[in-house]
Amino acid sequence: MFSAEAIAAVRAAAEPKSVLPEDAHAPHLEEWRGRWPGETPLILAPSSTEELSRIMAAAYEHGVAIVPQGGNTGLVGGGAAKGEVIVTTKRMRAVRDVSPEGFTMTLETGITLQEAQGIAAEQDRLFPLSIGAEGTANIGGVLSTNAGGVHVLRYGNARDLVLGLEAVLPDGRIWHGLNALRKNNTGYDLKHLFIGGEGTLGIITAAVLKLYPQPKEHVTAMLAVPSAEAAVALLSSAQERSGGQLGSFEIMGDCMVELVLDQFPDLSYPLETKAPYYVLAEFASGQKGSLREVVEGVLENAFERELVLDGTIASSDSQREQLWTIRHNASEAMKLxxxxxxxxxxxxxxxxxxxxxxxxxxxxxxxxxxxxxxxxxxxxxxxxxxxxxxxxxxxxxxxxxxxxxxxxxxxxxxxxLDGSISAEHGIGQLKRDELVTRKDPVEMELMRTIKRSLDPKGLMNPGKLLEV
Amino acid sequence: MFSAEAIAAVRAAAEPKSVLPEDAHAPHLEEWRGRWPGETPLILAPSSTEELSRIMAAAYEHGVAIVPQGGNTGLVGGGAAKGEVIVTTKRMRAVRDVSPEGFTMTLETGITLQEAQGIAAEQDRLFPLSIGAEGTANIGGVLSTNAGGVHVLRYGNARDLVLGLEAVLPDGRIWHGLNALRKNNTGYDLKHLFIGGEGTLGIITAAVLKLYPQPKEHVTAMLAVPSAEAAVALLSSAQERSGGQLGSFEIMGDCMVELVLDQFPDLSYPLETKAPYYVLAEFASGQKGSLREVVEGVLENAFERELVLDGTIASSDSQREQLWTIRHNASEAMKLxxxxxxxxxxxxxxxxxxxxxxxxxxxxxxxxxxxxxxxxxxxxxxxxxxxxxxxxxxxxxxxxxxxxxxxxxxxxxxxxLDGSISAEHGIGQLKRDELVTRKDPVEMELMRTIKRSLDPKGLMNPGKLLEV
Incomplete structure (x- = not known):
């Protein structure tokens, strides 16, 4: 696909130890479910923004396409190579700054999400992004795909947790957008192009991330509701009456709950009543003491309004975990x-x-x-x-x-219903062709205009997200 | 600047009643402090997105530049015309949707911020954006300038309150990005280019805005602090110990407080101690009852750690207002x-x-x-x-x-210190030339690339924000 000379020039721009030996290629060519097997002439693992910048400049000069990889845990084939050079960000792992008083931390792209949560927790702070793959997914990956997860209701998507960004552009230039500012009206907010851009406009190398106070108390309830309409009304009421202390609000159809209980006979059904839908609601508070009373108030009102048929509040951490177990086993039950x-x-x-x-x-x-x-x-x-x-x-x-x-x-x-065909997982290869048929044509054209202007040679993660 | 034929063609694209008579031009040519007097051959006030689209298409075809105006309350000359056609959005005022259960409302651009707050309040919801000019500033304007104000700490800037956007592009195409989705990973998040873009990339015509539960209780304290370092530590502690219920945290230097008290002799100093800095902290809760106790706990701890020298908590709404009056009179005192x-x-x-x-x-x-x-x-x-x-x-x-x-x-x-020379007010004409000397050159170049690609003829609010 690319000439040996061109590949050699890109290789020469990297430090020798950043060139992965062939026997280390396999994990970067495998998608975890076995779809999209990869193929590449070269895998580079630079250890700094400057080194990545040199690599990208060489690739740009020689017209070599790049597939960026984070933890390689995506679900839509966004990190799979078809002959391009793979650049993995896993060796760019510096903690550049942690400011518990400023409620920020500045991390390089290769730190895993779980490590990032731990760095925050050491300072008694919460980094709220949490997804199933957090042990492997890294900061660059979760930002490039705008990851969602279980705390979006309260804290937003990955996008909402970023103050500043540093990225290497397709031609190797470094964009120094790494500020820790909560207000900054000095032009276009460019970070939002790279966040959720699936590596098609450049490679994120570091980010200033928002931190929050650690919640001090959780109250978790599982509720049987008579209808989806009742669940919507309950959600609205729970947000309002808890004063925004609702952290998660998960719905489960009766078939899902039955499938999980069928597949995992050790689990028991925690309620007495059966219903078409169940809600798992978790509230979190920054103070200890008064949250359970608040939640009881929410539920009392909901029972009166017949929004809830039956329900239970976890009275211990182990009960809380039991309630979540049903929800967490949904995917596994389907696999079985x-x-x-x-x-x-x-x-x-x-x-x-x-x-x-x-x-x-x-x-x-x-x-x-x-x-x-x-x-x-x-x-x-x-x-x-x-x-x-x-x-x-x-x-x-x-x-x-x-x-x-x-x-x-x-x-x-x-x-x-004006909805989205990919809420969390992105487009990658999987939904690229369908996206064109589903999205407003003007928006598709705007996306192509942006892509062409920032990546005029079309070298960044080609064929993912959009065909130019 | 533009030929009579070209102007006539743009005028002809508008409905007759959308053409402002010359005797109605004055307010659109005056900046409220008398800076940047304007000049224009034509002011159009379309009443719908479709009409605006026709006007923009005609302007694009004939190479006529457009200055978009919202409430014309900006501080940096972003809405001042120098011979361009002015398009005011003030007649595009439909309330397209209000969903209290979905915590969203969809408003057209010409609705004022105060009206928007009222539309939310009617449904017992909060639209938290609040700035001094809210009686005149309109939705399109506060989004185009990413307005800030007094509730950013808790709810974010204007940018953070938008789910979806509709805009007319420089060539007249309508971008239908008006979704009410809280998760949508289907490509570049284009709305963030138009929000804070100061009308240089297109004209925002409608937005889906986020709503929040109305707070049920406020507790407001004025505190004397020994140093700015103490104020930072107090801010961090207040966020942590209140569990995120801190809504505003305003600092006031002693000179500011003295100037206000000098200029407004009816105001009295609410504390016994003098200090180099004062803090006005306001907490808000979704429940009634327990907030004052929480705030007392925050302050008790702060006194123990000598972060606070003296303080008072408002015990009534009128006392709360008195504390804010000192802060609110800062600008007026300087004018006097x-x-x-x-x-x-x-x-x-x-x-x-x-x-x-x-x-x-x-x-x-x-x-x-x-x-x-x-x-x-x-x-x-x-x-x-x-x-x-x-x-x-x-x-x-x-x-x-x-x-x-x-x-x-x-x-x-x-x-x-890696700060910003315009936190809230934007760039407009006022800071355009300085921005070039202060911003990362790669970022400036990226901004120019975006501008050139979306507005290739340079017709949208030329000379504002950046020279291409």
Missing amino acids: DPSPCVKADVSVPIAAIPGFLQQADEAVLQMEPGARIIAFGHMGDGNIHYDILGPKDGDHGVWRSRMAEFEHRVHDVVVS | DPSPCVKADVSVPIAAIPGFLQQADEAVLQMEPGARIIAFGHMGDGNIHYDILGPKDGDHGVWRSRMAEFEHRVHDVVVS
Whole structure:
């Protein structure tokens, strides 16, 4: 794909020890579910922004394309190479600054999310971003993909946790945007192009991240609700009556809960009543003492308004964990089921969630009355993981051949409600072609204009997110 | 500047009633402090996005430049015309949607900020953006300038309150980015280019804005602190111990408080002790009842650690208002002083505030020992209004001739601490040339690249923010 001379020039720009030996290539060419096997002539692991800058300048000069890799935990093939040079950020790991009084920390890109949480916790501070892959995903990766996770309702997405950014541009120039300012009106806020840009405009090398006070108390409740409409009203009421102390608000369809209990017989159902939907609500407070009373007030009101049919509040940390276990085992339960699974990661405006669930359910069941709909997710963010297993004793081959059609139909409903076909996971290769058919054409054209102007040679993560 | 034919073509694209008669031009050509008197051949006030789109397409075709105007309350000459066509957004005033359950509202650009607050309040919701000019400033204007104000500490800047945006591009295309999604990872987050873009990339026509629960209780304290370092430690402790219930944290230098008390003899000093700095801290809670106890705990700890020398907590709404009156009269007190005033609107990382104040004070007093430094502002956001009055009985003409030099010196200190020379007010014409000398050259070049690619003919608010 690229000439040996061009590759050699890029290699020569790196320190010798930054060139990965071939026997260390394998983890960078494997996607964790086995999709998108990679291919590359060269993997570089620079240890500093300056070294990365030299590498990128050489690549630009010689027209060599680059695939940036963070922890390589993405779900949409955004880090898979097809002959490009891979640059992994894993050796850029300096902690440049921690300011507990300023509620900020400045980390280089290769620090894992879990390490970042730990650096904050050492200073009695919270870095609230939390996702399943946090032990491996790194700062550059979670910012490039604008990761979401379980604390978005209260603290926002990855994007919302960044004050300043440093990045290397496609031609090797370093953008020094690493400020720790909470107010700065001096021009276009460029960091938001790189955050969520999936490495198509440059490589994030460091970030100033926001910290928060550590919560001192949690109260967790599992609630049976009569309908999705009731869940929306409950969410609104819980936010209002708790004064913004609601941290997570997860919805679980009855099929999801039943599937988990079927697959994990040791788990027991914590309520007495069955309902079409369940809510797992977690509240967090910066003070000890009064939160349980607040939550009891929320629930009392909800029972009176018949928004809740049954419920339980965890009275210990182990009970809290038990309630979360059902939710956390959703993905695992689906994996244990022999049927292949349609996985739609969608969002709609919160008030549209009941309409989405009703219309999507109708559409799916009309196409296949035996389909098992496993709907759950971060309802407080309007983000539903709408997954579909085939009929219990159906032919898996037949079901697999129909899966794209089901996903398409679910996305039709999402788009009709002004929703998003990728709430958390991004576009990468997986949804690139569909995005063009779903997004406002003017917005697609604007994205292409930005891409062409910042990466005129099209060398950054080509073929991901958008075709120029 | 533009041919009569070209202007006629732009006029013809508008509805007849959208063309302002000449006797209605004056308010659009006046800057409220009398700086930047304007000049224009045509002022258009379209009433819909579609009409604006037709106007912009005609202007693009005929190469006519446009100055967009919101409420025309800006401080940096961003809305002043020098022969361009003015487009005022004041007639685009539809409330497209209000969703109290989804905690969003969708407003067109011409609704004033105060009206927007009222629309939220009617639904028992809070739209937290609040600035001095809110009765006149409109949604398009506060978003285009990324307005700040008194609630940034808790709720963020204007930018942080937007979910989706609709805008008309320089060539008249309409970008339909008006989603109400809290998670949406489908490409570059383009709204952040238009927010804070000062009308140089297009015109914002509507926005989906975030709403919050209304706070149910406020507790306000005025505190005398021994030093700026103590104020930083107090801020950190107040955020931590109140569990994020701190809403405002304003610092006031002793000279500012004395000037206000001198100019407004009816006001009385609320404390017994004098100190170099005072803090006005306001806490807000979503529940009634326990907040005062929390604040008392914060203060008790602060007294023990000698972070606070003296303090008072307002015990009624009228006392709360009295405490704020001192802060709110700062600008008015400076206007009443006969000396011209250097006005620097700067920000630094919060932990760098003491260093900034010390270094700036030293530099200013070395240049002029009689200078009166009036430092105050939104310390919780790292935003200091660092204003300087000339010596009490000095020659105003001489002082005026030296003001630029003082501002420059203060900005030197700001930049040495990785701060911003415009925290809230933007760049406009006022700081455009200085910005080039202060900002990372790569960042300036990136901004120019974006401007050129989205506005290739350079027709949108030319000469503001950046020279291309």
